[in-house]
Amino acid sequence: MWLINLSDPLELQDQVPPLGMAATASPLPPTTKVATSENSSSFYDYEYYLDQVAFMLCRKDEVMSFGRVFLPVFYSLIFVLGLGGNLLLLVVLLRYVPQRRMTEIYLLNLAISNLLFVVTLPFWGISVAWHWVFGSFLCKMVSTLYTINFYSGIFFISCMSLDKYLEIVCAWPHHRLRTRAKSLLLAASVWAVALAVSIPDMIFVRMHENPLGVWNCYADFGGHGTIWKLFLRFQQNLLGFLLPFLAMIFFYSRIGSVLVRLKPPGQGRALRITIALVVAFFVLWFPYNLTFFLHSLLDLQVFGDCRVSQHLDYALQVTESIAFLHCGFAPVLYTFSSRRFRQHLKVFLATVLRRHQAPHLAQAPLSSCSESSRLTTQEEITGMNDLGERQAEDIPNKGDVGKIQPERPDHGP
Template sequence: MMNRTEAPLIMYPDFNYDYGDDDSPCDLGSAKIFGEKFLPVLYSLVFVFGLPGNMLVMCVLIKYKRLKNMTNIYLLNLAFCDLLFVLTLPFWAYFAANEWIWGDVFCKIIIVADMLGYYGGLMFIILISIDRYLAIVHAVSLARARTVRNGIISSIVMWCVATFASLPTMVFNETGSIDGRKVCHTFYPGENPLSWKLFILFKDNVLGFFIPMVIMVFCYARIIQTLLKNKSYKKYKAIKMIVAVVIVFFVFWTPYNIATFLESLRELEVLTGCQLHIHLSIAQQVTESITFIHCCLNPIIYAFLGERFRLHLCRLFHSCLSPSLKYEACDKFKFSSRYFVTSIRSQSSGGDESSTFM
């Protein structure tokens, strides 16, 4: 993530920019005003909608699923990453409109949670795609590979990858003061910090978009080929879900990565001009914020749309109701005690959840 920890650089005039004959600095005041008004609102909305959804996913998985297969391990980790990420948003919302007031230690804690949640979420989206590919395309030959043990090992590896990808920002992020405003900001070392910034922009493009997108397209394309050969009447529902997953990822992540790529070109002075700088600064804020919405949609597209998961979610709500409301709820959602038992038995004997994709 870039804009929240590098926001001071787009909220103040850029005195390091080459303006040619115009010796006046590029005033990014309009980008600053836009960020102060737009970002707190969007961060707050993502927090409000993302927090309960991911908490529900974790509660259901821990209480009813008990992490008996690789799929559930990945879903739990994805929900945890998204939860970790959304918990940082109230602090960034306040910071966008005011200044950093929580000190250096908490600045480090927040950026660690932010970066691990961000990159961790991407890593587990990759693992879920691969898991579904193995479960459907290589259901027989690689069935023994999809064990809880391998799920835990691969999860640890991905947490390590997410940590490594987050290290530069974690290390260089600290509190400071810019034009009298206290900030929690990424201060790159050395006399020429451009190389570090370009490296992080390139890393965001490759590791944060290109690699996940290539893996998702390959896995889900092979899954669709396999499902089309299947005579099951549910295959078209599964195909629609696959297309939706890929489209959602593409729609929410592509604009930000285009803006990041253009920012790289601006830093290399391939693109120049003060107005371009202003528009690009606003575009980065908007498109990065759009990517945050994805953590609100992850519980829906990876968990809530699954029939068995909805069953367990209903059971969770049912257990929280008072006795007088339980029968009414059961009738409304058509989940009687007999249906609960039958569904759970069929789940235990009907194979992996990912065998039906959702």
């Protein structure tokens, strides 16, 4: 996680993020001081820039003051939204969906990932406003937890787009990749990859005291700081945005083409949801990854001066906070795209509201929900349950696909 040493407007360490978490307060350019053992992983390699005194004297008092106020407030907002939305999603899935199918398994893992992610934000918020006061163990654990769930949340969103592609475009409700066992295996693989990506945090992240009595939590790669910084940034740009976004473009564009060609009932709503999923991912994540990439170019001396560096510092703080809103928005978008889940959510809310007023009224929705849970219909992003059957009729040469009978549809919008 990028953290600023807020106690000194001239002395900035490049605290390499636990994964690539952009600046909780973006690092400042170096000072005229030569790198010590504590800041050998500086955002700008001090020795590399010793001949650029003017740039190295760049002060960022205003950037740090802005970060001390903006980041803790925004992190608190994201924490509240993400905690509430994902807890609600988790409760509904665990209580009302006993027989979870593929998309619901991915939704469950996405909710867990988002919850673990937002739990780390109060630690970083306090660290920015003050300094790291939680000790060495939590420094390493919180950093690793952040990295794991940063990636796993994005990966599970990609898994959901793949699942809808197999269901709608391939028209194979019982495709060999859409079994419960395969979905659990894919979910386990996502967690394994996210864990592997967090290994640098497990190894290199530790507490550093600078100045005396002020502690910061960041990764120190020693004399290889610049190489590691560039590697982790480009890794984040690639795995955390570019590849998932290209996958979503491919899967949802194919889904959209099927909707336009077959013109099923509810086509307009289905297309709007499809576009919304892609646009939301792009709007939340592209500005942050672009700013992160520009910081890498600045580090490579492709362009930039002190003023550019200051602007990028502001941009990185703002775009990072916007990107983190995905923890609250993702559950809303991906759960309300399913008619079946909306039914479960209505049952849950009705049960909560009526429990104290008329307990007997709450039993009817529960019964309805139990019946809905036994239905074998596919979860629908399109709101149409006959879409797989109609698509299958267009591809009769795909083995036994045409023999698959459509599942019983849900009732109601």
